[in-house]
Amino acid sequence: MSTPTQAPASVVSVGASMFADAVAAQAVPVSSVDWRPPMPGTEDHLATVLADPRRRDANARALSAVLDVQATLVDVAPASELLGLEKGQFLHAGPPIAWERASGPLRGALMGGAALEGLVDDPEDAVALFEAGSSVSLDPCHHHASVGPMAGVVTPSMWMFVLEDPATGRRTHCTLNEGLGKVLRYGAYSPEVLTRLRWMGDVLGPLLQGAVRAVRDSDTGPVDVTGILTQTLQMGDEAHNRNRAGTLMLLRDLAPAMVSSGADAAHVAEALRFVGSNDHFFLNLAMPACKLALDSARDIPGSTMVVAMARNGTDFGIQVSGTGDAWFTGPAQLADGLFLGDFGPDDANPDIGDSAITETAGIGGFAMATAPAIVRFVGGSVPDALATTRRMHEITLGENPRWSVPVLEFQGTPTGIDVTRVCRTGILPQINTGMAGRVAGVGQVGAGLVTPPAEIFPAALAALAQEAAAATAG
Amino acid sequence: MSDARTHVTLRTGAYADSVRLLQVSRTVQGVTGVAAAQVAMATPLNVEVLEGMGFPLPQGASPNDMVVAVRLADDADEGALDRALAAVDEALTARAASGPTEEEPHRTTATALRDAPGSLVLVSVPGASAVAEAMDALDAGHDVMVFSDNVPVEQEVALKTVAGDRGLLVMGPDCGTAVVGGVGLGFANTTAPGPVGIVAASGTGCQQLLCLLDHAGVGVGAALGVGGRDLSAAVGGASTREALRRLDADPSVELIVVVSKPPAEEVAAALREYAAGLGTPVELALLGAGQPDLTAAAEAVLRRLGRDVPAWPVQGTAGPATGAMLRGLFVGGTLCDESMLIATEALGPVRSNIPLSPELALGDDLDAALTADGPTMVDFGDDALTAGRAHPMIDPTLRLEQLARVADDPRTGVILMDVVLGHGAEPDPAALLAPAIAAAAPPVVVAVVGTDADPQDRARQAAALAEAGAEVHLSNAAATRRALELLEDAR
Helix, strand or coil: CCCCCCCCCCEEEECCHHHHHHHHCCCCCEEEECCCCCCCCCHHHHHHHHCCCCHHHHHHHHHHHHHHCCCEEEEEEEHHHHHCCCCCEEEECCCCCCHHHCCHHHHHHHHHHHHHCCCCCCHHHHHHHHHHCCCCEEEEHHHHCECCCCCCCECCCCEEEEEECCCCCCEEEEECCCCCCCCHHHCCCCHHHHHHHHHHHHHHHHHHHHHHHHHHHCCCCCEEHHHHHHHHCCCCCCCCCCCHHHHHHHHHHHHHHHHCCCCCHHHHHHHHHHHHCCCCCCHHHHHHHHHHHHHCCCCCCCCCEEEEEEEECCEEEEEEHHHCCCCEEEECCCCEEEECCCCCHHHECCCEEHHHHHHHCCCHHHHHHHCHHHHHHHCCCHHHHHHHHHHHHCCEEEEEEEEEEHHHCCEEEEEEEEHHHHHHHCCCCCEEEEEEECCCCCCEEEEEEECCCCCHHHHHHHHHHHHHHHHHHC | CCCCCEEEEEEECCCCCHHHHHHHHHHHHCCCCEEEEEEEECCHHHHHHHHHCCCCCCCCCCCCEEEEEEEECCCCCCCHHHHHHHHHHHHHHCCCCCCCCCCCCCCCHHHHHHHCCCCEEEECCCHHHHHHHHHHHHHCCCCEEECCCCCCHHHHHHHHHHHHHHCCCEECCCCCEEEECCEEEECECCCCCCCEEEEECCHHHHHHHHHHHHHCCCCEEEEEECCCCCCCCCCCCHHHHHHHHHHHHCCCCCEEEEEECCCCHHHHHHHHHHHHCCCCCEEEEECCCCCCCHHHHHHHHHHHCCCCCCCCCEECCCCCCCCCEEEEEECCHHHHHHHHHHHHHHHCCCEECCCCCHHHECCCCHHHHHHCCCCEEEECCCHHHHCCCCCCCCCCHHHHHHHHHHHHCCCEEEEEEEEECCECCCCCCHHHHHHHHHCCCCCEEEEEECCCCCCCCHHHHHHHHHHCCCEEECCHHHHHHHHHHHHHHHC
16 A cells, blocks of 8 residues: 555455444455454463564564575484494484483383393383493484484484485484384384394494485485475475475495495395385485475574474473574374274374474475375365365465475475464464384384373463563663 | 285376375275275385285385285175275266366455455454454554544554554544545535535534534545544543544635534643644634534535535424433434533533533433433443444334333433434334334424435435434534524423
8 A cells, every 4th residue: 555545455354243334335355354363362472573673574584594404314323423422322313301200112212222221131220220220321303404204212322314404514413214113202112123123233223324325426316305205295295294205216326336335135125125124214315305304493582483393102392583592382182083903092192203303394284285195194084184274374474485294286395383373373284193002112003193281382382472572671 | 924814906007196095095995895905105105005915915016016905894795806906997087077266265364365465444443353454454554534432542652653643544533424535434414526625523523513514515535544542641632633634635625614522631732833833724613611613613614615504404393391301312423412511501410421520420321311300311332332332323113112211201301312324323213113103192303414315315214204304404513503592492
């Protein structure tokens, strides 16, 4: 309306429908917002945060930082070398938690991890070790530039992918994916689980290291994980619960170097078979790629963008750009979905894992429209999948031009969850997830859809409001 | 361990994805007489699951084969297996009924603007949430009209500071009326385009001006509301300056009128200085004691444009006053203010729920407005009387009740009312008001603020009210003076 005597091309009306009707009656196109009251008690904090003069530019910076990151696969090596982890140090998924409050699957994974590191011979003996606490320590993966799916337990001898943003040299890490069923990350610690982990350390890790380094140092340069995600999102993966295309594209890039490495052909074949038959192998690259992007948006004063969503099986936590390292936590929820075999809702543990980093970056549940098969986990339909992705655009700051959804006319994935929009709309981020057994040692029992506990968003908003008020006063 | 109750078959070459098969399994598990069921591709993981459930596997099952495994309950009837297998086939071939995918509407102004770039934004959500929607508009680079009231003044300042930094216009909060390029927003009258631009810190004041100028044949190119507090010391006239700048830059605007209640002194001084620096002449119509009323302001505008001042129309003739008291019943706050300013000169202080000075306050006590020993005027559009109900321009119930009580009071001398037409107002105010007026003993003088092009058609409304016995004016100031004259004549 720079020229006030010219009629507006259109009007956006939010509030009383009679005013929208009156404008429409004057032959001006109107789009009406489906406004509803915000989450209870958030009005004042919303007003403070939205009036923060730093907010708009801070969020624009945060979003563009995320979108600018390119994640490349530069190395594979043990956690002891990469993160300086020592015997007795354990990383886990989600916000900080002590053994006393740890859920069954996290305990099971820690017990298995202790046996893997030789701290105990029988995983069952590790319970006393963790209860005493003197020789072991727990710390979130997120505090060590890492992410871990499900229990997310990392011990010094586990091999990890290293992803690097070439523009800044920043790095993130993630362990190698074990497959589905009875696996450590779902809290299983039977002999077969430990045997597989030892093979991954002895055979798979070194083979992948050789291949990743060879590709990195070749003319093509390192594997572009962000670029693979661009393609797999157009191939039916949403890169959280469906990583079939991503896994095969990774194999395509690494297999020649593995084959020509001179390693024992039987080992190479075994490794290729293992990776190729594990549809989730690429998840452990998608996750650190997402974290690498989101970490670039941390600590921007005034930004209301969520930079991490993570669960430890007991608590669901988020971190927000404008509030530094603070975690806002609430009880992890039970997923709604389908169960393997005889398992049922009573067997499932509440939501667990750092893998919600994919949704935080705009894929996974946020890209449901590109992987309609996933929506059936809750008995949904293809229109549900489209509606979910569209709905996530209501709570995000922008779109990712690199990651697009063909069926939505190649619209970019909804990127940058805005705490204020979640509080305003009451729309919670939609997460696709696996379900771990409630009891340590059981493993996977199903998969489904879950949301964060609603109250953590008003809590984060309150902290943003307090920080904004302090900054304005200062 | 195979027995008569356990049924396992291999469907070589059949395929469905694992998620679909989980769903199929769940469906079959729900069939009456089925104790356990699993339909899955024979991958190593699924083979393990099937074995864990106690199903024997046929030899030679490969990951490309589908296993259908069903165990019947001990008390299953004869048809249970057939039902279970039929359920497998049905679930495998079922397709969700899919119609056209309807998009859900946007939930915030920010996201709605992604699909409607270039839009003007109109906010009328509850005051506590208005700043969020208005800030969305400013963040996306759009002007915004905020109809919502009860917005804290510090939020208004925050909005207008942001708008000022970005060269955007915030109309409001509590902005009832705007006309942008002939399009009425909020409560607005239908008028022809023309050479006048209005900046209004008052909704019904703006409407009165629009309608008087329309009657005189002068159109209004734009009427930009700024909210009733814009010229207060706290807000400092931020939106008034931006609105003036826009109108000044518009070559089709020949004269600008600023309508407001009395502004803060230092803000008024700054406003005069700013207006003097513009290329377009500015007429200030600032209501207050000793200041020209709205009709006088309209006449000044007409003279500056070199137009004739017409006789303001009157329909019907009111009878003599029946008592000594003047009772005003208004829907427009500025019209109520204007009437009080005029009546005070003749009758002395007027008590009101929106008093000209605090000692004249009635609060929201309508009994006091009825029984007071002196003139009273009630603004039914005031916040305290609209809490929990619609504005009286939309829902006339409360004012009609008070009209009946005032009309029955023998001390009532003259009843003074306004009726405000236009977009957003009730579709036919005369329908309920005319019978009430016909039943009233005291004379009723009504200012009907509207144009013949309004959805309610002012000519029709005025005729209906005059027919019922009211004396109908277009000018609220003239209506007020006529009411005073009737009281004077009766003395």
